[in-house]
Amino acid sequence: MLFLLISLSFALAYECDYPNFYSGHLNITTEKQFRDLMKKEKLFILALSAKWCTHCCKIETSLVEALPEIEKKGLKLVRADLSTQTYFNKIIEKSESLPHIYIVYNNELKRFDGQVGPSLFTFIEKFSNPHQILSSVEEIDDFFSSSPSISLAMVGFIFDTSEDYLKIYQNFAINLLDWPYTKFGLVTDKFLIKSLHIAEKYILYLNSLVIYTNGEFKSLDLEMDTQLLPFVARNTLKVLDELTPFTFQIYRSLSLPMLVMFIDKENPEHYKYIEIYERIARDSYGDIGYLWMDGKQPNNAEKKRAVGIITDKLPALAFNLLDGRVFPFDETKEITKKSISIFIENFRNNKLESGAHKGLRTKSGELENKYKNTPYLKYDELEEKVLSEGTDVMLLIYDSRDEKSLGIAPNYNKVALRYSELNIPSIKIYRSDIVSDPVQTKLGTYIWPAIIFLPAFHKVKPYVQYTGEAKAVQLMFFAQKYADIKFELPELPHLSPDQIQAYWQQVNELDEEKREKVSAANERRNWDEYF
Template identity: 20%
Template sequence: MHTARNFALGLLAAAAVATASDVEQLKKDTFDDFVKTNDIVLAEFFAPWCGHCKALAPEYEEAATSLKEKDIRLAKIDCTEETELCQQHGVEGYPTLKVFRGLDNVSPYKGPRKAAAITSYMIKQSLPAVSTLTKDTLEEFKKADKVVLVAFFDAADKASNETFSKVADKLRDNYPFGATNDAALAEAEGVTAPAIVLYKEFDEGKAVFTEKFDAEAIEKFTKTAATPLIGEVGPETYSDYMSSGLPLAYIFAETAEERKEISDLLKPVAEAQRGVVNFATIDAKAFGAHAGNLNLKTDKFPAFAIQETVKNQKFPYDQEKAITLEDIKTFVDDFVAGKVDPSIKSEPIPETQEGPVTVVVAKNYNDIVLDDTKDVLLEFYAPWCGHCKALAPKYEELAALYAKSEFKDKVVIAKVDATLNDVPDEVQGFPTIKLFPAGSKSEAVTYSGARTVEDLIKFIAENGKYKASVSEEGEEASAAPAATESTTSEAAKQTEDHDEL
């Protein structure tokens, strides 16, 4: 009897351990006190049915455990139960992550949704924009993240101090910044003030900036030196490469050994183009479907391609040719010189436009979307996207309303299959809806509201040149969270062996 009772108690204790969490679940009556009593809090506003929230959960738990010892707390709020609290904090989609330094200092979380990235981001957020360093704290600070920057300048050099602080304020989400005016410490590190040393866990270990302290020059140095000579594209690094402003050269290979072999082979090219083109390997077994997004075949590796990230142009290297140092050098040099034409993937232009929604493809994109005389609402969709399918009948209704209104020649409701057509716009999830106003096509406005006909009409009326508003007929569509599905190819969606970037 006692044995059975002890066994039962043991099971309960084990269950308690298994369910123990370092993520604090907050409610309306506990939220304010928790935020006030902790210096910094990362809060996740979620819904139990949300697929992206479920994917985030184990990463969030792991980060919470890592950060607890640093007195950085992670919390979560169930918005299906705490609707008022979530509305109060402007939550429109799930998951929404916000960084709280008290109730009045709130900023969006801007990092990837992986444990290591969350941990790194929050450590940087917990530090001052510039940490004051001494000989006793420098070595520990060097290990604060994969990349840290330390400025060495004289105490009287206020101009260098102010410039460095300005850069630190701008880039604090990306890197920890430290500074010291200890001349002996500068000498020990092999530099003469004023100077900046970027310490990193890869490549040559550090890079030194000794030019005049100019904010733009420091930023350029930082972004170049902080990027591995030949890095790796994956879920934690993809967004950084896309936002770097530099073209990205992909090296696709199926094994780690082959990726290293090709990286070593192409290292001279990467060194010659450092700061001009970023180079990175990508696991073709896990992310081979991404090759299709670069207009490469998805079943023939190794492969090489360059993506012009700003214009979203693709330059695939002929997969029938071997990857040699000489040929890749010529290909990259020609790309930099503007001698390589981009590859454009496009469906055929429709012979006739059937239905009220105008079908856009890459070959007619400029003619329709960039028509300066019309307000164009464009949906970027994927055939496999469930949210896109749910939107389709409402979008058809919206298009029909404008087609028979006085604005039929001034407003275009259009859609493009972004998996089959190369578009110049950055699309990070499906569906993405943008309005391109007449007369100011470069100022496209991204829609983030509820996907109802009524709200889309308001959006067009408020942001279009013609302030075009039409009356909705029939029953009003119900409001739904503006959820999106991350971009990936159909092959990646349907094959469990492939992950999305």
């Protein structure tokens, strides 16, 4: 009765208070409908998800709670399913995960990365009115007044509005809207600017950018220099900073590699490592951002994994490059001034190997045996075998130290075996262990085990992720559904010809109730309801 047993499987789904796409005023079903909406509505909220993304239901509670305030402000909450409305991939940011929230204003889309709630409405206000217009000395004084919630206040004093200075500043402010704890002001009153210039209050130049950060004012003459981002970064960042949402956004805007040290803030011994680290930063600051983070905080555990740190050892050190490559410091070595300096020098000379250190790379014999029919994917094979167009790929990303990775192995291995036996050359089934090969950093998934599908001719983020029960039959039909190169599967694709014959013999011997259960677990049906 082996084939009739409903096998134990690990669910990759999520339980939520509300189903996916529960809330909203309008569901987009065509590109024309969306284009027409942008012409009609000056400002609205766009929440993007996908039918296959079951964890996206986690955002529904927040959207339901925010809906009364959305309606009070006269806004619409618009929904779209990326699994069917694929044209959105041409107009939104290439992102690693769903769901997405965008604010659409005057035909422009701006990504919102915060929590749905008060910060969403603050963001909407900033996007639709990015600059607070300041018309008096008192308003400017109030704007610059110290506020614990603001890390950076900047004001553009634009005397010559006929020149490009105004446009440069406005575009700069809009590009920085997702910087947290930042506010923007604008002064264009010529009489006010002249009086401030004469009094040498706030400005020394008629066309200026003035910022207030870290308790100091800094001013830039726009007639001499319109490179605003380097000016702001130079006067905002420290040689060694804590990695916060604010400092992260600045370094991301600068496209600089970040070297992050994870410490235990509660351990006084760890501050000696910070002192060493700061001395190194002062000696080599410029082409690398030097940051630190509390590695004991539970919400930072995912950040450690994202940069390739696989043990709980602290302090730890790793480069964050924002391009998918990860270069963690060898966790088997002691952190000293010399070892950090060598690590940085090797990075600059392209001598580091991406991924965890070889001394930590172990393969479980039991796990390898369970996955024996599933080809293994190495990190340096990702571009050629997975991300290049022309082949449909299903990839399991797992952690060989994790029990779930062992539990999912029999069913996933069976899928690989059956696709091989069915001789369907257009689809490849792979697996990759994050301990050995951190492919997750390029694919953008940091919760595992994870099964993602990359269609042959649509390899754009966010990739389709399987979030149902990890049963072989469901996985096979899931792959068939999302494959770009279409193929047919038999009635019982997960069973070999000998097993199929035995299956039908055993089914005929069952009573009606048991037959229904076995049929639901094994036979072809409309699997769309599952993914």
